[in-house]
Amino acid sequence: MNNHYQMLVIGGGPAGLAAATIAANSGVSCALLDEQPAPGGQIYRAVEQAPELRAQLLGADYQRGKSLVENFRASRAVYFPNTSVWSVNEQREVGVNYQGDSRIITADHILIASGAMERPVPFTGWTLPGVMYAGSGQILFKSAGAIPEKGVVLAGSGPLLLLLAWQYMRAGVKIKAMLDMTPLGNRIMALPELPRALLAYQYLTKGMTLQRELKQAGVEIKNLVSDLRAEGDGQLERVCYRHRGREHTIETDLLMTHFGVIPHVWLTQAAGCRHLWNESQQCWHPQHDEWGATSIEGIFVAGDGAGIFGAKSAEYAGYLAGLQMSYAAGAVTRGERNQQAIVYRKAMKRDRHIRPFLESYFHIPREILAVQNNDTVVCRCEEITAGQIREAVANGHQDSNQVKYFTRCGMGPCQGRQCAQAVAHIVADAGGKSVSGQSCFRGRPPVTPLNLEQLAQMKRRQR
Amino acid sequence: MMEADVLIIGAGLMGASAALHLSMRGYRCVVIDKASPGRHASGANAGGLRQLNRDPAEIPLAMESARMWHQIRDLVDSDCDARFPGQLRIAENAADMDKLEQRAALVRSLGYQHEEIIGKKELYQMVPALAPHCVGALVCRQDGFARPYHTLTAFRLKAESLGARFYADTEAYQMVQDGEGWQVRTSSGTFNSTFLINCAGAWAGKMAAMLGEPVPLQPKALMLMVTERLPHFVDPVMGAASRKLSFKQMQNGTLIIGGALVAKLDFEREKTDINWEQLMESADTVLHFFPQLKNVRIVRAWAGIEGFMPDNIPVISASGMNKNLYHAFGFSAHGFQLSPVIGRILSELIIDGRTPLPIEPFRIDRFNSAI
Numbered sequence: 089m090n091n092h093y094q095m096l097v098i099g100g101g102p103a104g105l106a107a108a109t110i111a112a113n114s115g116v117s118c119a120l121l122d123e124q125p126a127p128g129g130q131i132y133r134a135v136e137q138a139p140e141l142r143a144q145l146l147g148a149d150y151q152r153g154k155s156l157v158e159n160f161r162a163s164r165a166v167y168f169p170n171t172s173v174w175s176v177n178e179q180r181e182v183g184v185n186y187q188g189d190s191r192i193i194t195a196d197h198i199l200i201a202s203g204a205m206e207r208p209v210p211f212t213g214w215t216l217p218g219v220m221y222a223g224s225g226q227i228l229f230k231s232a233g234a235i236p237e238k239g240v241v242l243a244g245s246g247p248l249l250l251l252l253a254w255q256y257m258r259a260g261v262k263i264k265a266m267l268d269m270t271p272l273g274n275r276i277m278a279l280p281e282l283p284r285a286l287l288a289y290q291y292l293t294k295g296m297t298l299q300r301e302l303k304q305a306g307v308e309i310k311n312l313v314s315d316l317r318a319e320g321d322g323q324l325e326r327v328c329y330r331h332r333g334r335e336h337t338i339e340t341d342l343l344m345t346h347f348g349v350i351p352h353v354w355l356t357q358a359a360g361c362r363h364l365w366n367e368s369q370q371c372w373h374p375q376h377d378e379w380g381a382t383s384i385e386g387i388f389v390a391g392d393g394a395g396i397f398g399a400k401s402a403e404y405a406g407y408l409a410g411l412q413m414s415y416a417a418g419a420v421t422r423g424e425r426n427q428q429a430i431v432y433r434k435a436m437k438r439d440r441h442i443r444p445f446l447e448s449y450f451h452i453p454r455e456i457l458a459v460q461n462n463d464t465v466v467c468r469c470e471e472i473t474a475g476q477i478r479e480a481v482a483n484g485h486q487d488s489n490q491v492k493y494f495t496r497c498g499m500g501p502c503q504g505r506q507c508a509q510a511v512a513h514i515v516a517d518a519g520g521k522s523v524s525g526q527s528c529f530r531g532r533p534p535v536t537p538l539n540l541e542q543l544a545q546m547k548r549r550q551r
Numbered sequence: 552m553m554e555a556d557v558l559i560i561g562a563g564l565m566g567a568s569a570a571l572h573l574s575m576r577g578y579r580c581v582v583i584d585k586a587s588p589g590r591h592a593s594g595a596n597a598g599g600l601r602q603l604n605r606d607p608a609e610i611p612l613a614m615e616s617a618r619m620w621h622q623i624r625d626l627v628d629s630d631c632d633a634r635f636p637g638q639l640r641i642a643e644n645a646a647d648m649d650k651l652e653q654r655a656a657l658v659r660s661l662g663y664q665h666e667e668i669i670g671k672k673e674l675y676q677m678v679p680a681l682a683p684h685c686v687g688a689l690v691c692r693q694d695g696f697a698r699p700y701h702t703l704t705a706f707r708l709k710a711e712s713l714g715a716r717f718y719a720d721t722e723a724y725q726m727v728q729d730g731e732g733w734q735v736r737t738s739s740g741t742f743n744s745t746f747l748i749n750c751a752g753a754w755a756g757k758m759a760a761m762l763g764e765p766v767p768l769q770p771k772a773l774m775l776m777v778t779e780r781l782p783h784f785v786d787p788v789m790g791a792a793s794r795k796l797s798f799k800q801m802q803n804g805t806l807i808i809g810g811a812l813v814a815k816l817d818f819e820r821e822k823t824d825i826n827w828e829q830l831m832e833s834a835d836t837v838l839h840f841f842p843q844l845k846n847v848r849i850v851r852a853w854a855g856i857e858g859f860m861p862d863n864i865p866v867i868s869a870s871g872m873n874k875n876l877y878h879a880f881g882f883s884a885h886g887f888q889l890s891p892v893i894g895r896i897l898s899e900l901i902i903d904g905r906t907p908l909p910i911e912p913f914r915i916d917r918f919n920s921a922i
Contacts, residue, residue, distance in 0.1 A: 493700040499850075
């Protein structure tokens with residue numbers, strides 16, 4: 089690993105791969121830092137190694153990643169797998185952990201393509217062993233072919249829930265129930281967005297096909313479910329919920345939930361990029377221009393880390409950012425950049441027609457996000473409940489960061505990743521304010537684990 | 552227009568403590584802050600309760616404050632999570648020990664008994680986990696630590712219960728003497744008061760200049776890092792005679808590591824950036840004393856913006872220029888322990904016109920010849 093690169097890409101998903109490939113091909117010295125052992129990101133995880141059968145089960149969209157990774161491998165971009173980034177700052181100094189060794193390297197331009205994470209939504213019992221995210225279930229399937237042996241209950245709201253149900257169904261997993269918590273009102277709210285969504289009809293067709301095939305396979309889909317609770321003594325034993333005015337219980341030792349995904353903003357926050365609240369997507373994202381340039385000179389974003397638009401859009405945004413960074417590095421002219429950008433912009437625009445519909449349809453209701461049950465643990469590291477957060481607000485701690493100082497909520501090892509959103513919603517709710525005016529927890533490095541020895545050894549090496 | 556007896560600029564520890572002590576004696580206080588209570592140094596400091604190794608001028612104040620800390624619940628209805636396991640300055644060799652013995656002799660010569668030398672044997676009884684090379688220490692057994700933001704909150708809530716009002720997001724634009732009193736124009740409207748106190752921390756220099764009394768205050772951002780939780784293994788707060796170190800284990804098992812580590816600061820934008828070079832050095836120092844902590848994970852590093860004076864002691868003073876104006880700032884990163892007594896001193900200056908404690912060394916006009 090060099091001490092300096094013209095261009096550093098953080099993240100090996102579609103956005104990072106596309107950007108690194110196009111920039112390296114235009115002659116920019118480029119390195120890609122990837123936390124994963126192989127390129128592909130979460131969406132195309134292990135796409136190079138997945139056996140034929142597993143790839144087929146995962147569907148055609150998964151296999152699209154193959155050529156993306158091949159093109160990246162064929163480029164002159166340098167690839168660093170199993171590499172975590174623990175710090176990025178305005179001076180474009182990047183703290184890197186590579187092969188057990190920590191160091192700080194620099195770059196003229198940095199692309200943060202950190203992707204998405206599951207939106208953490210605390211509910212009663214969500215911290216019990218046996219409750220996990222649908223996304224984590226899918227990762228286990230993609231990378232290791234692991235599937236739940238004794239069946240699973242799926243619950244929540246969002247396209248991934250449907251996709252995972254379909255993938256599990258095809259892999260022969262017993263789906264005990266599929267509990268769709270999307271409220272009735274969303275269907276009406278989403279209607280005005282339907283005409284535009286039809287321009288990206290392939291997504292709608294795919295969704296309908298998945299639903300039809302699930303029904304044909306006899307999977308029980310319950311709509312308009314509410315009051316989801318996980319119960320058990322030290323381990324999940326049953327899932328309780330409300331459906332059509334009645335209480336129901338299912339015995340299960342595995343519950344996978346999904347409430348949509350949000351941008352992984354911890355690196356852009358640590359760097360000090362300006363972030364905005366997106367009401368439609370219900371999340372913060374780094375402010376950026378049409379090329380992905382953030383509020384900090386030389387730092388770019390692309391892909392779901394910049395705002396949730398899915399894998400294809402991420403790829404196009406990656407090409408656009410890569411072009412701009414190549415132009416900034418003097419490797420392509422302004423004319424070449426603009427010419428090459430046309431096709432990606434067109435494709436991106438087409439791909440994004442589906443988004444307003446999806447965002448309205450899968451909008452998570454405020455009463456779920458702003459955890460109503462005061463006994464529910466919100467910060468699992470420090471075991472802080474929704475009630476403690478509301479009490480802090482009542483005592484005059486008026487924003488998320490003050491609540492964090494006072495309650496320690498978000499001060500544990502996960503750095504608030506699992507509770508920042510919920511805390512903002514609860515603080516807004518308790519103060520009678522809109523969440524759009526709330527601040528996220530201030531970014532505090534290191535962003536990924538770093539121990540005292542790793543830090544100290546950098547000093548000793550300098551001596 | 553809002554009225555008060557005393558308007559306090561800065562809702563940090565000093566401002567909240569002043570508001571509490573003045574409210575206890577029936578004065579109506581308003582505390583304004585351009586951000587939120589404890590947004591900078593008051594919320595982000597290491598929470599050390601230290602009499603050890605202070606500037607001689609500060610010792611009487613620190614001793615009085617220590618008495619208040621040991622009964623802090625009587626003052627603010629909360630123990631502020633204060634603990635008193637002592638503070639140590641460790642000697643690693645004979646030269647260090649010499650330095651510490653000189654310090655102990657100086658303190659004794661001034662008539663104080665709170666700092667004492669301990670030898671190797673007692674040091675390792677106090678801190679059995681310490682690496683074996685150390686030779687002794689200077690100790691203050693009544694010292695300890697507390698939780699800063701909790702302390703600030705306790706002071707604020709008690710002051711509020713006695714009638715003080717706190718206004719966040721309220722920036723002072725202009726302070727005008729109006730007869731004997733003050734008119735302060737802010738982003739939340741105009742306030743009228745008889746007395747005005749400048750407790751604006753790192754921004755106190757700006758306030759003092761606006762009030763026609765410029766001081767050579769320098770804002771700096773000091774860094775701290777905190778680790779994951781560990782089983783309890785060390786009691787006292789530790790520093791070192793010849794290394795930058797501040798090290799303690801909190802009640803919840805996390806380690807707070809600091810020691811005058813300075814972050815990069817863009818004061819105008821209020822932006823701090825971690826200086827990793829210094830944290831590397833700091834981690835190396837910690838492992839020097841506790842090699843067994845190699846694999847301990849750092850959870851968070853941060854910096855708080857504080858005001859420093861050239862002589863590293865604060866300004867605690869009536870104005871040299873204006874009537875009914877008082878200053879308390881420039882605590883140079885060791886104000887936390889002093890906060891209870893500073894509020895009391897300010898209340899005495901305002902209500903009684905004097906304080907029994909010796910505050911002459913902290914006059915605001917001591918820099919006049921230097922400017």
